[in-house]
Amino acid sequence: MKLLEERIRKDGIVKPGNVLKVDSFLNHQMDVNLFNEMGKEFKRLFSDCPVNKILTIEASGIGIACIVAQHFNVPVVFAKKTQSINLDGEIYISNIESFTHKRSYDVIVSKKYITRDDHILIIDDFLANGCAVQGLIELIQSAGATVEGVGIAIEKGQQPGGTMLRSQGIRVESLAVIDGMNDETGEIRFR
Numbered sequence: 182m183k184l185l186e187e188r189i190r191k192d193g194i195v196k197p198g199n200v201l202k203v204d205s206f207l208n209h210q211m212d213v214n215l216f217n218e219m220g221k222e223f224k225r226l227f228s229d230c231p232v233n234k235i236l237t238i239e240a241s242g243i244g245i246a247c248i249v250a251q252h253f254n255v256p257v258v259f260a261k262k263t264q265s266i267n268l269d270g271e272i273y274i275s276n277i278e279s280f281t282h283k284r285s286y287d288v289i290v291s292k293k294y295i296t297r298d299d300h301i302l303i304i305d306d307f308l309a310n311g312c313a314v315q316g317l318i319e320l321i322q323s324a325g326a327t328v329e330g331v332g333i334a335i336e337k338g339q340q341p342g343g344t345m346l347r348s349q350g351i352r353v354e355s356l357a358v359i360d361g362m363n364d365e366t367g368e369i370r371f372r
């Protein structure tokens with residue numbers, strides 16, 4: 182998506198450790214007009230899928246997911262990050278290795294909000310090693326629901342997440358795919 186690539190080029194900041202900062206329009210301050218264009222594009226890309234729910238993960242996926250959901254006219258569920266695990270049987274749980282924070286954490290979703298009848302589109306801001314999305318897929322599978330696909334704003338193609346998910350037969354659509362970044366020059370290459 183040209184608009185998103187141009188914005189990343191203009192306002193994205195490359196940090197050491199293969200991290201792209203997009204705090205000025207996506208991860209901290211949020212450009213909702215841009216999100217709206219992203220929502221339109223995800224709707225076009227997944228127009229053949231019977232999506233009845235969107236699943237994302239707190240915190241930075243929520244803003245994008247809400248605007249995308251308006252285009253699909255469906256509710257959004259976000260997986261909650263938790264340290265204290267409530268094992269009362271009312272939740273689905275999976276463990277995620279964090280790329281940005283280099284630690285693992287549990288995410289939960291109430292059994293009330295994902296059921297076997299659901300056809301779910303996963304939405305997230307970044308795809309790097311794929312752990313976050315894999316954790317969400319596990320939650321959906323625990324519920325016996327269907328993964329219709331994965332919509333990502335920024336895929337870092339130099340990391341293995343995209344290949345790993347596509348090799349499982351999961352449909353992944355990314356609006357911008359980065360091929361490489363240089364934290365000394367600030368250069369960002371797209372696929």
Ligand code: 5GP
Pocket residue numbers: 199200201202203208241278279280281305306307308309310311312313314337342
């Ligand atoms: P993964 O689980 O695919 O390795 O990483 C995905 C998660 O890590 C995303 O939800 C995102 O919050 C975060 N993330 C991964 N890479 C980056 C990055 O380069 N910049 C930012 N801002 N977040 C990232």
